[in-house]
Amino acid sequence: MPPRIGVVGGGQLARMLLPPAARLGLSLVFLARPGDAVAAVWPDVVEGEPDADGLRRLAERVDVLTVEHELVDLDTMRALEAEGLPVRPSAATLQTATDKVRQREVLGAAGVPVAPWVLATTVAEIAAFGDAHGWPLVCKRPRGGYDGRGVWMVDDLDAAAAVVEEVGGEPLLLEPKLALTRELAVLVARRPGGQTAVYDPVETVQVDAMCREVLQPPRVAPDVVRRARDIGQLVADTIGSVGMLSVELFVGRPPGSGHAGTDEVLLNELAARPHNAGHVTIEGALTSQFENHLRAVADLPLGATTSRGPAAMVNVVGGQVDPADRLAATLARVPAAAVHLYGKDYRPGRKLGHVTAVGDDVEAARVVAERAADLLTAAAAEEV
Known part of the structure; x- marks a missing residue:
C-alpha cells in the first residue's frame, strides 16, 4: 500500500500536489498555517510552523515526509530520519539545496561547472576578487533569498562597501557577473x-x-x-x-x-x-x-x-x-x-x-x- 505522505508547507506548490494525489489515490497531510493556500481546499492539515513541534506533530500522522519549501528545522528532520521516518528529500540534500556555498563546494568537486567564486566578508576581499576576475560582481547571501532578494550587483568598490555595511559584515558569496x-x-x-x-x-x-x-x-x-x-x-x-x-x-x-x-x-x-x-x-x-x-x-x-x-x-x-x-x-x-x-x-x-x-x-x-x-x-x- 502506498505510504501516507506528510508535506511540510501549505502554499501553491502544496495545492498543486492535490490533483495528481487524488488521481493516484495517495493520502496527503499538510503542515500549514491557517491562511495558507492549501488550507482553503483541503481538510487534512496540521496547523503549525515547520519547527520541531510542528514537524513532530506531522510525523505522528504519516509514513514519509516531504517538503514544498526548504525553510524547515533541519535538526529535527535529521532526528526524525535517525528515528526511522523516511524524509524525502533528506536533511542532507536540503542542507545542500539551501546553502549556495555548499552547492559550489560539493558540486564543483563532483565536476559540475561553476563560475569562479569566493566567500568574502570585507571590502578588501571583494576588491581582490574583482581585480582577479573583473567587474561588475554579483554578491549573494549564501542562505535564504529568492526572487532577487539577497542578491546585489556591484559595479565598483563604493557599491561593494554599501552591501558589506547592509549585511553587517556577514559573509557574501562573490561571483563575476556573466x-x-x-x-x-x-x-x-x-x-x-x-x-x-x-x-x-x-x-x-x-x-x-x-x-x-x-x-x-x-x-x-x-x-x-x-x-x-x-x-x-x-x-x-x-x-x-x-x-x-x-x-x-x-x-x-x-x-x-x-x-x-x-x-x-x-x-x-x-x-x-x-x-x-x-x-x-x-x-x-x-x-x-x-x-x-x-x-x-x-x-x-x-x-x-x-x-x-x-x-x-x-x-x-x-x-x-x-x-x-x-x-x-x-x-x-x-x-x-x-x-x-x-x-x-x-x-x-x-x-x-x-x-x-x-x-x-x-x-x-x-x-x-x-x-x-x-x-x-x-x-x-x-x-x-
Whole structure:
C-alpha cells in the first residue's frame, strides 16, 4: 500500500500536489498555517510552523515526509530520519539545496561547472576578487533569498562597501557577473533507489529579478540542451536527491570574453522540491513535476517526462486588480489558456497564479499565455 505522505508547507506548490494525489489515490497531510493556500481546499492539515513541534506533530500522522519549501528545522528532520521516518528529500540534500556555498563546494568537486567564486566578508576581499576576475560582481547571501532578494550587483568598490555595511559584515558569496544569453532550469525526478527521470531543459525569463516566463523548448543550441541535461543528472546523483529537483543554470560568458567562443553552462542554484520553472509541465509534459514528485516520494515508478509540444508559462503577478475578479473575462477572451490561480490574498507584486499555453511553436504559445496573464492583472478599462 502506498505510504501516507506528510508535506511540510501549505502554499501553491502544496495545492498543486492535490490533483495528481487524488488521481493516484495517495493520502496527503499538510503542515500549514491557517491562511495558507492549501488550507482553503483541503481538510487534512496540521496547523503549525515547520519547527520541531510542528514537524513532530506531522510525523505522528504519516509514513514519509516531504517538503514544498526548504525553510524547515533541519535538526529535527535529521532526528526524525535517525528515528526511522523516511524524509524525502533528506536533511542532507536540503542542507545542500539551501546553502549556495555548499552547492559550489560539493558540486564543483563532483565536476559540475561553476563560475569562479569566493566567500568574502570585507571590502578588501571583494576588491581582490574583482581585480582577479573583473567587474561588475554579483554578491549573494549564501542562505535564504529568492526572487532577487539577497542578491546585489556591484559595479565598483563604493557599491561593494554599501552591501558589506547592509549585511553587517556577514559573509557574501562573490561571483563575476556573466554576460548572460539565457537562463535555464533542468527538472529531475529521482526515487530512493536512484531511478531518475530528467525533463528537457526549459528557459526561464526574469523580470525585475523574478521569474516571469518559462519557455519550452528553450531558445538555445542542441549542444547546450545536452550539457544542461547532463548537469541536471549529475547534480541529482551527487546530492542523492529524492523527489523533484530543480537545477537552475546560467548560459553565458565571463566578463571580458567578448562575443567569441562557446557559451558556458554554469550552476546558478538548486531547489529540492517542485519549482516555479516546472509549472509548465502540468499541461506541457506527459507527467507533471507534481505527479513525479509524489511518485518519487512514495517510491513508485516515475512517469514519462516527454514534452507534449511547445509551451509557455507566464506568472500572474499582482497588478492593478485582483486576478480573481478578472477570471471570467479572461477565460472568455483566451479560451486556449490554462489558468491557475493560487487562492492567495491579493497584493501588488505577489505571485498569485500562472497561465500556461501549448501551441504549434513556442512563440505562439507565449503570445496566448502573455495575453491571458495581462488580462488577469489589468483593470477592465485597460484590457489588452
